[in-house]
Amino acid sequence: MKSKSKLLIIMRREYLKIIRSKTFWLSALMIPVLIGVIGGVEYISGNQLQEKLKNASQNAKLIYIIDDAEILNTSLPYFIQPQIKETDNIGFAINAVKNGSATAAIHYPKEILTSSQITIYSIDQGLLSRGQYDDLATNLLRQSILADIKNKTKVALFNASLSFDEHYYANGEETNVSLGTLVVPFVSIIIYFLFTSFATNYLLMSVSEEKENRMIEIILSSVSSRQLIWGKILGQVGVIVTQMVILIVFGAIAMSISKFNLPFDLGQIVINPWQIILALVYILCGFLILANTMVGAGAAMPNYKDAQSFSTIFILLSIFPIYTAEFIVADPNGLLAYVLSYFPYSAPLILLLRNALGAVGPVEVIISFIVLAFYIFITAVIAYKLFAFGALEYNQKISFSNFFKSLRIKGRK
């Protein structure tokens, strides 16, 4: 059996070890379930709030309308409702609200044409009920104004829900603005996060486990450090692919059994092969940079707990650029975008984002490949050296001086 097979044996073990664990299935199933639950709760609570506000005005005991501007049309259907009453005594209306005999009072002052302001007095029913009579007050005014317009078509157009046919141009050519164009970039960013957060954590756990279980020395008498490290990395890649398949299956099931509609037609998904290839390369580069870092952290620290604390900084560095997304999207070729595109841990995500916005030109693609390859090489060298030096340090962390010494060690491959 050749050494290539040893790589596969390690990879298989790493993959099965995680796939067979309850923790994996718990997290793999919890992610789609949580997404579904959060989405569902948001949808239901949003509807409930709207319903509550709607009911609040409909179920109001009494609403006084004070039209000092004489602008309302009292023939509107609103005024047939028994809970809406007109009065010209604002003091009386305010007192009625204060003592609870009326729910609200809406005052259209004389100067409304210049001030555009309506005053509303109502019983406080909690934070979320604030503004619940705004729609009623606005609609009374608008419908009254519309009632004076004789052209029914114009009235219908005023009330219509308008749609927009938008056209955008860049470099003299019309650009595609369909939401379908954002699907591939959006999915690639999700994949990036799966790799950076889950796979790297599994990898850290795996390297630390070898040390904590005191197996590393026995293993290293049978396989090379590189075989061990690459076997682990590839095993984690397999785990994430499985996790993605689970997400896709859950997504498909959820879409087929729910009434949820995508905001675009699936046929509108724009597949740009070049953009996809670039996205995959950037995801892979980001993963490798972080994976190498995790191997080094796992080897440098005596146990998983210490390694996890130490590695948090690198994981944060890899995902913090998402908080700058707003600025990157606003100006994908700005100074911030360029700086973060070439900083080791933020580069993959920012390049991924800019690639999605079509902001990475051919020359920059080449430069970014060179820079990312350099970062991968550097982190790999440091990881191998730390592994060779730290793997047998069972009880202590590697100090900075030992870290620099480790870089000078000529270990085996």
Next chain:
Amino acid sequence: MEKAIEILNFKKAFGKNVVIEDLSFDVLEGEVFAFLGANGSGKTTTIRALLNIIPPDAGTLKVYGKKYAPSMSSVLGYLPEERGLYINSKVLETMIYMGQLKDMSYQDAKKNALEYLERIDLADKADFKIKQLSSGQQQKIQLGITVINKPKLLILDEPTKGLDPVNRNLMLEIFMELNKNQQTTILFSTHQMEEAEKIANRLIMIKNGDKVLYGDIDEVKRSFGTNIIHITYTGKFPLDKDLYDAKVETNYAELTPKKGISTDKIMRHLIDSDIEIHEFQIGVPSLNEIFIKVSNDEK
């Protein structure tokens, strides 16, 4: 006999701490070789450097004439001093995995693993998680992982450390079986001199980074030979200052004959006394005595 291990002018330091100064020795094919030395004397460092787990500062370390590489793992069984197991994995699964990493096929690894588990009466625990086993059982599994490939060369760093006497004997029996039945070469480090005395053909002892004893066990013992008489006995030991100086312990005594007094005369005197003699040896110290003597001499 061919050399299974060849170490020449090996030197290793960690920072300013020189662990091994200039060490050279050979282990011949088919022999059981004891690697002796006090704690921190450099035994583990030497073994790690031999297996290319850490790089030497100077010298050559060879296994079967070549610098060791993982591609040679099919001939090696290595039990390090710092050893453990994947405690959350199952016994058989772990043994097969380690066998596969030593270039065995899945089927062969499984067959050998089951044979071994049968041999140590743990066949019924094959599908148990390792953490469900007792400490002694886990140590037997560690040894099983080491010998699963029926290696030509076995390197054992303090193999019986932490074992009770019953399991220690079982381990030694397994080593001897491998040595006799498969001519497995064994290099083992230990603090237990009686173990070395029991199973080793040759030995090396290192102290402060240097070789202080090296060679055939009997030769080493003879080289430390004296006219001291070692006796194990029961009864009340007779003291006779005209014949000998005696260091007497319960059931054991060491006698140094007075000038001009022959060993025969002392023996006749003892036979005539009330004690019952179980064993006596003239002039050949135990390895334990040699170890202590050499260690103290070095101080």
